[in-house]
Amino acid sequence: MARSINLAVIPGDGIGTEVVSQGLKVLRAVLPQEVKLETEEYDLGARRWHATGETLPDSELERLKAHDAILLGAIGDPSVPSGVLERGLLLRLRFAFDHFVNLRPSRLLPNTPTPLAGDPEIDFVVVREGTEGPYVGNGGSLRTGTPAEVATEVSLNTAHGVERVVRDAYERANARPRKKLTLVHKNNVLVYAGHLWKNTFDRVGREYPEVTTDYLHVDAATIFLVNDPARFDVIVTDNLFGDILTDLAAAITGGIGLAASGNINPTGEFPSMFEPVHGSAPDIAGTGKADPTATILSVALLLQHLGLTAEAARVEEAVTADLHERAALGTRTTDEIGDALAVRVSG
Amino acid sequence: MARSINLAVIPGDGIGTEVVSQGLKVLRAVLPQEVKLETEEYDLGARRWHATGETLPDSELERLKAHDAILLGAIGDPSVPSGVLERGLLLRLRFAFDHFVNLRPSRLLPNTPTPLAGDPEIDFVVVREGTEGPYVGNGGSLRTGTPAEVATEVSLNTAHGVERVVRDAYERANARPRKKLTLVHKNNVLVYAGHLWKNTFDRVGREYPEVTTDYLHVDAATIFLVNDPARFDVIVTDNLFGDILTDLAAAITGGIGLAASGNINPTGEFPSMFEPVHGSAPDIAGTGKADPTATILSVALLLQHLGLTAEAARVEEAVTADLHERAALGTRTTDEIGDALAVRVSG
Numbered sequence A, B: 001m002a003r004s005i006n007l008a009v010i011p012g013d014g015i016g017t018e019v020v021s022q023g024l025k026v027l028r029a030v031l032p033q034e035v036k037l038e039t040e041e042y043d044l045g046a047r048r049w050h051a052t053g054e055t056l057p058d059s060e061l062e063r064l065k066a067h068d069a070i071l072l073g074a075i076g077d078p079s080v081p082s083g084v085l086e087r088g089l090l091l092r093l094r095f096a097f098d099h100f101v102n103l104r105p106s107r108l109l110p111n112t113p114t115p116l117a118g119d120p121e122i123d124f125v126v127v128r129e130g131t132e133g134p135y136v137g138n139g140g141s142l143r144t145g146t147p148a149e150v151a152t153e154v155s156l157n158t159a160h161g162v163e164r165v166v167r168d169a170y171e172r173a174n175a176r177p178r179k180k181l182t183l184v185h186k187n188n189v190l191v192y193a194g195h196l197w198k199n200t201f202d203r204v205g206r207e208y209p210e211v212t213t214d215y216l217h218v219d220a221a222t223i224f225l226v227n228d229p230a231r232f233d234v235i236v237t238d239n240l241f242g243d244i245l246t247d248l249a250a251a252i253t254g255g256i257g258l259a260a261s262g263n264i265n266p267t268g269e270f271p272s273m274f275e276p277v278h279g280s281a282p283d284i285a286g287t288g289k290a291d292p293t294a295t296i297l298s299v300a301l302l303l304q305h306l307g308l309t310a311e312a313a314r315v316e317e318a319v320t321a322d323l324h325e326r327a328a329l330g331t332r333t334t335d336e337i338g339d340a341l342a343v344r345v346s347g
């Protein structure tokens, strides 16, 4: 079947450009000849903001819409006030393209160092809501900078938004061997949002009688993530709790250098976007120390999303094999890791 | 110096009653004869709510005000809708008594099992804001239970509330040997609240030139808590982030069975309240399996707060000594642990 992929590439800031080029290298190496890959690079991030004051112009958003998918490196730089690029670019993309499933798998691969003792088994997926909650940007401040300042942040949650992500999580749980779904929230304190989440979770659950469910408060969930991570199969949670839990999940499964994510619009109305969970790491940008594996695993999620299942599996297997040899191989540069994985997937 | 302590005791639900009686046992054993201890028990929690529909009547709140301090066990029961007792009783106390410093020390004591590999050194204190943020209960839902439902939660943050807790944290950091203070927030997304916190943190910091400071996003903070907990000395953070981080901190320092907390009103206008970080654990209530150590360490915080520094130290030393022997002693009941610690502090 001849087909083509029209990919938008947003390298972004810091190590973003470095890891994205390795991701593209592996993507090119794994694709069969009959799949034509076209890429278009978008200059978005700190450099552009400094030059033009723009974060994500409407015209660029419009052009991005035409792509089959987006590969993003990382956004953010200390020279830009905190929040400007995150809200104006990264979150704008997630919201504008209705990426309501922020998919973040966590697996402890063999031979990967973990800070946890006792070699726990870890293999779960976090389905983080991506378009609502405390991330909506609905807040403000009054008498800013004075001793009478009041600042608010509003978490917005809708039945529409909660139900669709909860349903997606049930589907994913139902398709996995263990068929277990955990809702994480804080419904003993955030009672309004919490009840919407819990009621939706219970109601939709009736349509999935084979899925075992449980509920954890977010604070308790962090305890289980370090004490008994094997209990988790699929987790569904709100945007902010998902942000926190997936960084912790990355830490226990070998670190942020390996954590992949997909910002998915399951309806296909808009392009989905794939990016490593890590940030732009300005402290190591340009040193060749960045591990491109998280981006390369995000490429596997991208391939999966585009229906190229065999290719996705090849990328994952290459990473597993590479991790097996890491201890023996010693320190490699960003480029060397990318090369090694490109060789593996084409072999 | 002859003096007396007029202590309110709220055993609460589940294991709350069991651990509180051990806390009182140790408190009685450690106090010198010239300190007179009066206790008054308050019947608040699930039983009362079922019997009368009351969570915390105004009259009880008024009576509680007269005490020097409050010792609380745990609040919450599955027979009561989630949030009713948490909001109506526990949070009502924290808010009514202006417990703006929610103090949660984390130390990995020798011989304590931790899920982390490599015996990390852990000794930090979280100063969690206790009277603002997403905990204010300012939310609602519209078209509840319909497909058009919208639910909100508002995080309220004031310069007044942020500055006083930040200042308290600087004082604590300044009094510790390492003099390091970390602000944890999420100011790249929650920009309004985040900027209030960050600006206040920076401004107050100018008065404490000897304190080294840094800032972490909450997601990154969870990574460091498992990868490099030794980097932390004092952490100051918002109510919800503090809730999450202190459960994780408890998990890495031997579990929730050891984590103590003080809800402190530093002005002394209202009684401060001391409670274990853990909940009512209905699954093990009545089995004698509850570890009263967290409550007993909360008693140490109470003694400290009341200026009984030597007694506080005796309780902490007793716990350290007891932990040393735990592995050898095998399983003990709630009561046996309480007895052992009472013997140690009076010895």
Ligand SMILES: CC(C)[C@H](C(=O)O)[C@@H](O)C(=O)O
Pocket: A076, A086, A087, A090, A091, A243, A277, A279, B188, B189, B219
């Ligand atoms: C950079 C930041 C806005 C982002 C988030 O909070 O979602 C990041 O932490 C992530 O998890 O993708």
Ligand SMILES: CC(C)[C@H](C(=O)O)[C@@H](O)C(=O)O
Pocket: A188, A189, A219, B076, B086, B087, B090, B091, B243, B277, B279
């Ligand atoms: C029971 C709950 C309301 C409480 C909180 O969220 O503060 C608890 O988790 C805690 O940390 O003391």
